[in-house]
Amino acid sequence: MIWYIIKLVILLPLIGGMIWGSLKLSQHMQKRFMAQGTTRSVRIIETIMLSPTQKLAVLEFHGREILVATSRAGMTRLAEAPARLRVEDDADDTDFRENFREGNNFAQTLRRVER
Numbered sequence: 001m002i003w004y005i006i007k008l009v010i011l012l013p014l015i016g017g018m019i020w021g022s023l024k025l026s027q028h029m030q031k032r033f034m035a036q037g038t039t040r041s042v043r044i045i046e047t048i049m050l051s052p053t054q055k056l057a058v059l060e061f062h063g064r065e066i067l068v069a070t071s072r073a074g075m076t077r078l079a080e081a082p083a084r085l086r087v088e089d090d091a092d093d094t095d096f097r098e099n100f101r102e103g104n105n106f107a108q109t110l111r112r113v114e115r
Contacts, residue, residue, distance in 0.1 A: 045058040045065065055070045061084050067079040 043060040048056045
């Protein structure tokens with residue numbers, strides 16, 4: 001009985017470590033293969049939940065924006081329009097970082113950001 005408990009104490013963490021290691025390895029390999037893949041032709045721009053089983057989604061595909069309704073039964077195309085120009089939000093993020101300074105008082109930092 002003692003031999004069984006000793007094996008259990010040794011093998012249980014070993015098996016747990018192997019499971020954790022294989023999970024981390026699969027995450028690493030997945031990131032690596034996704035980076036080498038080709039660019040996707042379909043991009044999800046926005047989704048809105050209408051109910052637990054229904055969503056509205058705007059997809060960009062070859063320069064067109066397509067409004068799609070999804071449900072358990074499938075997908076239905078509702079509308080289609082030319083794609084809008086993308087506006088990069090990097091300028092807003094840069095302004096925030098320039099105005100943000102770590103300080104002891106959160107209220108003072110918030111006032112600096114709002115200016």
